[in-house]
Amino acid sequence: MTPSARIQAAIEILDQVIAAARDNGPPADRLVADWFRGHRFAGSKDKRAIREHVYDAIRACGPMPATGRRAMLGLVEEQPELRALFTGEGYGPPAIGRNEKPAEGGIAPEWLENRLIASGVGQDEAEALLSRAPLDMRINRLKVAAGVPDLPEEGETLALPGAVRFPSGTQVNAWEAYDTGVIEVQDLGSQLACSAVGAQPGETVIDLCAGAGGKTLALAAAMSNEGTLVAADTDRRRLSQMAPRAERAGAQIAREVLLDPGKELDALQEWLGEADRVLVDAPCSGTGTWRRNPEARWRLSEAELGRLTALQARLLEVAAQLVKPGGSLTYVTCSLLDEEGAGQVDAFLKANPGWRADLPDLPLGTPRGAGTRLSPARDGTDGFFIARITKA
Numbered sequence: 001m002t003p004s005a006r007i008q009a010a011i012e013i014l015d016q017v018i019a020a021a022r023d024n025g026p027p028a029d030r031l032v033a034d035w036f037r038g039h040r041f042a043g044s045k046d047k048r049a050i051r052e053h054v055y056d057a058i059r060a061c062g063p064m065p066a067t068g069r070r071a072m073l074g075l076v077e078e079q080p081e082l083r084a085l086f087t088g089e090g091y092g093p094p095a096i097g098r099n100e101k102p103a104e105g106g107i108a109p110e111w112l113e114n115r116l117i118a119s120g121v122g123q124d125e126a127e128a129l130l131s132r133a134p135l136d137m138r139i140n141r142l143k144v145a146a147g148v149p150d151l152p153e154e155g156e157t158l159a160l161p162g163a164v165r166f167p168s169g170t171q172v173n174a175w176e177a178y179d180t181g182v183i184e185v186q187d188l189g190s191q192l193a194c195s196a197v198g199a200q201p202g203e204t205v206i207d208l209c210a211g212a213g214g215k216t217l218a219l220a221a222a223m224s225n226e227g228t229l230v231a232a233d234t235d236r237r238r239l240s241q242m243a244p245r246a247e248r249a250g251a252q253i254a255r256e257v258l259l260d261p262g263k264e265l266d267a268l269q270e271w272l273g274e275a276d277r278v279l280v281d282a283p284c285s286g287t288g289t290w291r292r293n294p295e296a297r298w299r300l301s302e303a304e305l306g307r308l309t310a311l312q313a314r315l316l317e318v319a320a321q322l323v324k325p326g327g328s329l330t331y332v333t334c335s336l337l338d339e340e341g342a343g344q345v346d347a348f349l350k351a352n353p354g355w356r357a358d359l360p361d362l363p364l365g366t367p368r369g370a371g372t373r374l375s376p377a378r379d380g381t382d383g384f385f386i387a388r389i390t391k392a
């Protein structure tokens with residue numbers, strides 16, 4: 001493909017990304033993969049260039065652009081060398097008209113930018129939310145007792161023991177260590193969230209929003225496969241992805257429990273007031289993961305954020321009923337919005353005087369309310385809020 005044809009391909013994909021963001025359709029990475037499947041003539045260099053154009057253009061637009069072409073014109077503002085590729089020849093995009101307007105830049109739609117500012121997120125931090133994430137891995141201590149295993153590339157060891165960083169795009173899934181569960185792909189922020197739980201061998205630990213088990217596997221490793229580890233979620237599809245991952249990782253203690261939304265405690269009766277630790281990795285807006293899903297900025301609405309914050313508050317109350325006296329609840333969101341983080345925990349502590357904040361000792365992060373905030377700019381992680389609270 002010519003460089004111009006790659007730009008036109010990216011514009012076509014961007015049109016689909018915009019339509020999907022509007023209609024709650026598939027995520028951008030799926031649309032990119034589908035486009036490649038339908039256009040077999042695209043070689044590996046074409047694919048790399050097209051993918052980069054698509055993601056760079058998404059990052060270049062704050063609010064959702066009207067069309068893929070306008071998104072790409074937004075990118076031309078940042079990368080003026082692309083202008084020459086709008087030739088109108090062959091499979092390339094038509095020449096840029098004199099009055100054609102690029103999409104608006106910025107960090108996010110205005111209402112969302114305002115919420116970030118209100119949550120104390122500065123310009124540098126907000127911009128870093130749109131940078132590219134490196135590839136972080138966790139060394140699975142169920143497979144490798146200590147040190148860093150031999151890997152095809154040398155990574156950077158990070159502030160948390162067992163965390164190693166590689167450049168974005170490293171093909172770790174082709175490595176034997178990945179196949180055999182010696183390493184797990186997991187952002188350093190997620191690893192810190194698991195470390196904050198402080199799970200110990202022999203304890204009873206409940207991962208209330210376990211999803212496909214990313215954090216459950218880390219908890220199983222922290223517990224050395226000893227004790228009771230409940231992986232609960234309301235999403236059957238996500239939960240069903242855990243078993244093969246757990247098998248690969250050698251995580252034998254994870255026990256899946258499917259929950260009924262609104263009646264979560266029905267399936268968790270046997271652990272009421274019994275858990276040493278509960279992790280609530282709550283469903284959230286994901287503002288802290290824009291490095292990976294930059295189009296998520298266009299999918300979120302104020303109404304959806306309201307629905308999520310109400311669910312988070314309810315899940316905190318549900319989780320609290322599982323914790324035994326002296327036990328702890330770790331509340332995590334991958335968001336930098338206070339209403340999903342510090343605000344939730346403050347409200348919980350006010351309404352539940354028997355609980356107190358118990359700040360985990362993490363090597364990174366900045367205090368925020370009763371917890372800790374991790375951010376891409378300061379900590380090199382996805383954006384997270386992590387708080388641990390203890391029941392008297």
Ligand SMILES: C[S@@+](CC[C@H](N)C(=O)[O-])C[C@H]1O[C@@H](n2cnc3c(N)ncnc32)[C@H](O)[C@@H]1O
Nearest residue numbers: 208209210211213214215233234235281282283
């Ligand atoms: C941030 S994700 C969890 C990610 C997962 N812990 C991991 O590390 O990969 C939030 C999860 O909450 C689940 N969820 C949504 N509503 C829930 C509810 N009422 N009770 C329990 N889980 C719920 C979602 O299905 C989703 O898997």
